[in-house]
Amino acid sequence: MNFRAPTDTIARLRFVLENIPSPQRYQWSTAKRTEVLKELYASFWGTHQETFMVRTPLPPGVLLSQIQQESPTFSDPVESLGQPCGHIFKKGENCYRCRDCGLDDSCVLCSQCFHSSDHTDHNVTFYLTQQPGGCCDCGDPEAWKTPITCQYHRSPERSLAPSWRPQPVRSAIPQDLRDSMSRTIAYALDFVLDTLDFSPEEMTHPTTEPELKSQVTACPTPTDSYAVVLWNDEKHSFDDVIHHVQDATGCSPQAASDVADRVDAEGRDIVEISLSIPRLLHIAQTIAQIDLGVTVRRVFDTCREEISATIIEWLLDLSSCRIGSDAVTIREIIAAELYTSRKKDSSSLTSNPDAGKVYGEIEKPARLHWMFLYHTRLWKRPRLNLKQLYVALLSISRDHKLAIATHFATVYHRIIDAYLLVDREIETSIKYFAVQLFTVPSVAAHLVRNNDIITRLHSIITAFFTNQVTDKRLTLPPNRVAEIDVDSAPFRSKRFMPVFSDLRYICTNSTVQELISSNPLYIMQFCKVCQLFMGVNPNKRAAATHVEYETDSWINVFNVTLSLSRVVKVYGEAFVKGTTQQLVYVIAHVIGFILSVCTLSERQLDRMKYFPIAFHDVEFNGALYNIVDFDVLTGWVSFHHSLHWLLAELFKHVDLLRDEALSEIGYRNLSDVITRNIRDQAFLIVLDFPLRVLAMTAQIRNGLWVRNGFAIRGQLLHYRDFMLRELCYDQDVYILQCCFVILDPSIVIVSVLDRFQLLDWFSGGTEHPVYEGPQLSGMVEEFLYLLITCLSETGSATNLQMHDIVKREIVHGLALGPCTHTDLTKRVAERIAEEASFDRALKEVSNFKAPDGISDSGIYELKDEMYDEVNPFFFHYTRNRREEVEGILKARQQKKTGETTPVLVPKPLGITSGPFSILSLVFHSDVLLQVIFFLLHNVVSYTNSADVASPSVDALVDQGLHLVMLALVEQPEPFSQLAARKSFKEGRTLIHELSDMELNDKFRSSKPKVEWCLTKMAGYVPSQVGLLRRKPEASEDRTSKEDAKKRAAKARQEAIMKQFAAAQKTFFDNFDEDDMDDEGDETLDAEPAESLGVCIMCQEDVDRSRPFGALGLIQPSKTLRWFPEGDSFIETLAETISGPSTWDRPLATSQHAPTAAEKGKQKRQARPVSKFGFTGFPPKYFRFGLHNSFCGHFMHMDCFAAYNHSIGQRHQQQPQRNHPENIERREFVCPLCKSLGNVILPIPEHPPLIKPSLTAEKSVMADWMRAVGIEALKAPLDRKLAALQYPNGTGEFVFWSAEDSDYPRPRDDLGWDDGYKMLTTLRTAAQNVSSQSAHLRDRRDPPSGERGAGMYLPEDLCAYTISSIEVAQRGIGNAGSSIAHNMNDTTIRLIRSTLACLSGLAALQFRDRPDGGRTAIRLALLKRVLPEWVREFKQPLLLRDPFAVLVESAAVASDMLQPMTVLLYYASLARTTIGLLMQFHQAKVPSMLPPADKQYSHIFGDVGIFVRSVARHAPQLDQVVEYILSALTEARFERLLYAHSLPFLRRAAILKRAITTTTLPTPSPTNEPDEYVRLLDLLEIPPLRDLAQHESILNALGGWSAHFGHAYSPAQATIKLEYTGSYNLTQLPYALDSLIDEGTALVCKRCNTAPTDAAICMLCGAICCFQLHCCVDPDNQAQGECNMHTRECGGIIGLYFLVKRCAMLYLSAENGTFGPSPYLDIHGEVDMAMRRGHWQYIHPQRMEELRKTWLNHGIPTYIARKLEPIADTGGWDTV
Ligand SMILES: [Zn+2]
Ligand SMILES: [Zn+2]
Ligand SMILES: [Zn+2]
Ligand SMILES: [Zn+2]
Ligand SMILES: [Zn+2]
Ligand SMILES: [Zn+2]
Ligand SMILES: [Zn+2]
Secondary structure, three states, X not given: OOOOOOOOHHHHHHHHHHHOOOHHHOOOOHHHHHHHHHHHHHHHHOOOHHHHOOOOOOOOOOOHHHHHHHOOOOOOOHHHOOOOOOOEOOOOOEEEEEOOOEOOOOOOEOHHHHHOOOOOOOOEEEEEOOOOOOEXXXXXXXXXXXXXXXXXXXXXXXXXXXXXXXXXXXXXXXXXXXXXXXXXXXXXXXXXXXXHOOOOOOOOOOOOHHHXXXXXXXXXXXOOOEEEEEEOOOOOOHHHHHHHHHHHHOOOHHHHHHHHHHHHHHOEEEEEEEOOHHHHHHHHHHHHOOOOEEEEEEXXXXXXXXXXXXXXXXXXXHOOOOEOXXXXXXXXXXXXXXXXXXXXXXXXXXXXXXXXXXXXXXXXXXXXXXHHHHHHHOOHHHHHHHHHHHHHHHOOOHHHHHHHHHHHHHOHHHHHHHHHHHOOOHHHOHHHHHHHHHOOHHHHHHHHHHHOHHHHHHHHHXXXXXXXXXXXXXXXXXXXXXXXXXXXXXXXXOOOHHHHHHHHHHHHOHHHHHHHHHOHHHHHHHHHHHHHHOOOOOEEOOOXXXXXXXXXXXXXXXXXXXXXXXXXXXXXXXXXXXXHHHHHHHHHHHHHHHHHHHOOOOXXXXXXXXXXXXXXXXXXXXXXXXXXXXXXXXXXEOOOOHHHHHHHHHHOOOOOOOHHHHHHOOOOOHHHHHHHHOOOOHHHHHHHHHHHHHHHHHHHHOOXXXXXXXXXXXXXXXXXOHHHHOOOHHHHHHHHHHHHHHOOHHHHHHHHHHHHOOOOHHHOOOOOOOOOOHHHHHHHHHHHHHHHHHHHOOOOOOOOOHHHHHHHHHHHHHOXXXXXXXXXXXXXXXXXXXXXXXXHHHHHHEEEEOOOOOOOOOEEEEOHHHHHHOOOOOOXXXXXXXXXXXXXXXXXXXXXXXXXXXXXXOOOOOOOOOHHHHHHHHHHOHHHHHHHHHHHHHHHHHHHHOOOOOHHHHHHHHHHHHHHHHHHHHOHHHHHHHHHHOEOOOOOEHHHHHHHHHHOHHHHHHHHHHHHHHHHHHXXXXXXXXXXXXXXXXXXXXXXXXXXXXXXXXXXXXXXXXXXXXXXXXXXXHHHOOHHHOOOOOOOOOOOOOOOOEEOOOOOEOOOOOOEEEEEEEEEEOXXXXXXXHHHHHHHHHHHHHOOOOOOOOOOOOOOOOOHHHHHHOOOOOOOOEOOEOOOOOHHHEOOEEEEEEEEEEEEHHHHHHHHHHHHHHHHHOOOOOOOOOOOOOOEEOOOOOOEEOEEEOOOOOXXXXXXXXXXXXXXXXXXXXXXXXXXXXXXXXXHHHHHEOOOOOOOEHHHEOOOOOOOOOOOOOOOOHHHHHHHHHHHHHHHHHHHOXXXXXXXXXXXXXXXXXXXXXXXXXXXXXHHHHHHOOOOOOOOOOOOOOOOHHHHHHHHHHHHHHHHHHHHHOOOOOOOOHHHHHHHHHHHHOHHHHHHOOOOHHHOOHHHHHHHHHHHOHHHHHHHHHHXXXXXXXXXXXXXXXXXXXXXXXXXXXXXXXXXXXXXXXXXXXXXXXXXXXXXXHHHXXXXXXXXXXXXXXXXXXXXXXXXXHHHHHHHHHHOOOOOOOOOOOOOOOHHHHHHHHHOOOOHHHHHHOHHHHHHHHHHHHHHHHHOOOOOOOOOOEOOOOOOOOOOOOEHHHHHHOHHHOOOOOOOOOOOOEEEEOOOOOEEEOOOOOOEOOOOOOOEHHHHHHHHOOOOEEEEXXXXXXXXXXXXXXXXXXXXXXXEEOOOOOOHHHOOOOOEEEOHHHHHHHHHHHHOOOHHHHHHHHHOOOOOOOOHHHO
């Protein structure tokens, strides 16, 4: 072999491609891909590289389009006006469908086009594309009913842009470049085809060595090197594949997992290459065990296939490349080469066994034919690439569309072969390309005319279902006499459905409709197809014994029927384009087809089950009728009569069948058409088959077929259910209705009676040999239902138009009561709900009530006037619904007119033209009169003989009277006369019966109707009525009195029920309410003798006689936020300066305020997405701590122990279940409210007392400080206490640390005292968190061996909890109260209890002192704040959190809370000042800040003086203070000081409220707008402005500042400030679709891709991959990215919005749950997973609810409550 490459580029390309799979270089690799691409490009552009905007050699492996898009000369293709959009969808993109504009459901728009065209008030849905390869139809005139006026693709004339000028679409291209491009593409295509010639179609593997070696190969010198390739399919999971690959090859789990990933992404992967044939065969065998697709083929061929895939990738890329501004020419060249034949010089064609066949079938096959045929031989990635390439070519022009469609159609049947019989991976089959072609009207018409596609589809269906298959190919044309077998493979396959759809797509085109109606050939062919399925799968009633073996082949048959009946409808509808002549011709022939099947002259019907038609004579109404003889109880009856359905559809063209139209072609009327074309009674045969089904369904519904088991009920449900109802059942009924105007109505009624076996009953007999009791009356009811429908349903008879049909259905759906959109779509037929005009019709007839709460949905209510349109006997109502609606209508009428007994009079039919204008003549029939007579007669005599009226009797009477009323509305005179004249039994007439009923008490409820009928008849036959109708006696009076009594009783009962319902609602509302949002209306008076309620276990009162505690949850939290630095610093600073100054009132602006304009126009709001993700809060600044909460319920300690024991038992009994609580963490779920808990804490007997306050008078404060100063001086040194303080001089106490090593163990002296036990639950919970979270704390632990390790509870638990409560209250409250007033009982108890635990922990250290060490700690705290003692401590006070010190004093010395509050407030003020100075010292003062005016002088006085005095002692701060004050301005500094010190006041107020026993005063002055002032007043703190008068405080302040100044060095301590704003979740965009449009902007930072399933962290805005293989924890393969991110972000809790699923994900520890999304659709409903595809918008109330749940630390409990009632299996750590 010559390894010197030739110099001619194409020859060189050939040389390289042919030699890549050389024996030395078998392995496929990215290097080879690069090499192939390099040669392809070199050959492609020859010497014209620069023409393609490529200046330098392409980087390895990079494709041209990428380089072009990065090129500066590549401008946006805005000049494409007049060109279609053709945007090709990637997987997971938004796809918009407008049912008003689109020609059919396949017409879609891309996001850009949709948003720049106007669809106001249109029925629009959107969905996410599941597969790449569809294309935007914008600009394609054939896709839209009205032209889409997208601003980018509107036709040039319509362009409004003045700057637009037509541009030459094509560039001038040198001939040599054109040549090299063509030749390269041609060669590349041939290479692909030559390779695929040898590829197998089915992915099966050889089992023996000879078999292996005998495989065809393209290799000229075959060697024994083989490759095992694993192929993707649609049924195996990742785990299956990984397991078997590992098993077979012995590779590592990682390697196997990589194989699985590649197989999933690419469609196949080489598992192993080897020379060892036995090993390879073994591997193949092992993997194939579970029916995975495996091949073992020569490496040479496998490698060539990989090259082919690269070529396809390259071609697809070329299709989006340009030459200069010319984006068309390259595509045209590719297309031209595809339309050309292969170059014959390749020798390989003959070695492919299929090639010959194809040559036989297609004259001069083009490359494109081959590509279509070989599609199955490729795998997922190249298949999808090819499909996208074809779509790109389609969009060049209409001619190309036609050309590609023609090629496709030529081999369509072979494509179907592969699709139906061979392909493992049909998802990517080229078959689905048909949708894109067959729905284009011009293409469809062309294919029908020139490619005979309809005939071929008929043949395919016939061959497939008659199982005419040889060598996995359908035999075409099929043998016409073959029969079908419903148990054979074709019926079990679901793949045929899309084939029917293809036929439907084609026939729906209006151009094809014209062809069908003008050329009867098509419908005749189709009738042949329908014949096949006539009467399949018949049933025979099992009379004596149960059917032993129930097959479910009926399901398959119904699946076929579903597909077929839809096509039937389309064929029938095609005649909307036809003439009367054409229609009549076809009707006659369809009847002919039906007769030839039904009379057994064709072979379709099974002769073992169907017998020749027989007639018999029956006598009724004194006449003989010769009708069909059939017994449904003993004969075989099928549900499937497709030809009848076709006939019914044809009969619906009533406009063409008008008498005038018919007379033009020589017929009198429709009846004449039928009777002249067939024998007299033949039409009775046609009628009989639907009639048998109707009779059978009636019998099934009445329990006469119970022994046939579930199969028969299943069939009934399908036949009559919403999906098939209008395609099958309604069609059968319509055939019957037609008979009433085609045949003599009497013979029709007699036929129906005969089939229902009710002739006897309606002649006066009351027995039936088979029907028993209720079955008999049930059959009568069914019969009447049918009769009423035929005589009153006018939809098809008047050719009601779609919009009116939809309206009518909606009106009748809503008449049952207001409901949601979803419920409404379930009340109407599926097809109705999918109609374009559905939403518009809904708007016309109903009013919408938007949801306002968090758990309700939007509701539609029928407009008042629309009730007039409601017909209770509407044929889509069941009996129950009919009665329900009748009740509703009567009640309305009563209310409106005041009538006590309203009568609902039926509306006249109003049919004025067409065959049904004679329908009402049926009321002249004696036979009908007899039916009505005996109905009433039998019922009356039955009721008279029975004691109680049965409900079915009422229904029968109702139906009978309705018939009478119908007759009296339509034909009052003839019917009245007939009724008066004609007597039946014992000389009685209908008037006799009615008159008797009028006075019969048992029919009281029907009396108004009877009266109405008699009165009406009296107008025509007064004497007869007058004679028979007796005046009712006084009974009238009595009944009305009774009625009145009853009504009163009923009203009373209703009132009671209403009260009850209201009470229940209040109860649930309260139950739902979160603890935190109780309004502060409860009394703050001195607490009465505590009445806490009951123990929720034993239900006994909790009091001091038995130890008890409150259930609570201590959880780690990262909710509080520090003031951010870095990127977000300036932004947050600006927000603080312009933020609200008062938090105890509702905030003015709501986050999402939807405007009408937004809703109407679907305008997208400013995009919140930056390249960093969504605007959330950076997790770096989340503050870690412990949060404590109470659910509000109590338990005795012994009950608590018992309860915990029972939890343990449950865990043991249900080991598989994922329980709501974790017992290792000592968790439990409150038995009453299901809150999660892990502690039970004491409720202090007496709340810690706070003495009447000191008041802020200066002398008092000074006196106190002097007094406590002396107290401190006098006290002796307390060595024990000193040892319990940290040696580092912070003044903190070691026993308050969470992991203190000297926490006493239960020893003799302590015992298992209950107080100690409760304390221990807190200690355990805190210690657990603390020991696992050292990395999250700033606080440094003491050296090991020393006491005091871990979190510091006064600060990290108690202060943290109160701070969280404060934060959650921001923006809540109302005038006249303060944040302290807003605390509810549970919160107060929670704080008291937590403080009590702190003093309890202290007391454990001072068991020898009666005061539990309080005095000693109190002194230590005083020393901490008194200026004369500051130097006793190494650490300055200002480095500690002043609020934590305040908490300490509240715990042990509540008496001094007030002065301590004053001092610590000033400490906090100084600390804040220093913190701010330090921040600007480091960050400099930003220049772009919002303006601020000085407005707090009344609080702070001259803020500059204060700042300077604080900074004075620290030289480094003193140096910068002037700069900062001038750069920032004092006004802004004042504003910042205000914002940062307000939270201290709010928290101090909560604390004060918690330990005060007396009522808090109402804050004054009441009209003070600033919360700050109100709180200073409440806390009795003198404002800074007045500080000059408080020397004692000034002294303290000076002491602390000096202490700090001496100790301060910038490198050392920093003071962190907290975030002062409103705590919000990540802001999601208002409209959901704009979020998905961001698709590519939603990039996961970990894997740097846009996840196909993205989760947005609601805490920080980060994007995570949801359950995707790309992002899993490297240390723990099972853990998914949401869990990983949670650890970095929210700590133990996570809250995510799952974009594609449209749901929330809640995580907490290893548990989790899903919750509803904050988006609601335009109908006010939640749409999980976007199944319905309506517009969705943020619902502010739900968003707020999410925020509350999070902010109140409610996520763990939310999850526990969701998991508690279900058997969850866990796995939440994998997401
Ligand atoms: Zn588009
Ligand atoms: Zn467009
Ligand atoms: Zn539209
Ligand atoms: Zn108890
Ligand atoms: Zn509870
Ligand atoms: Zn996050
Ligand atoms: Zn990721």
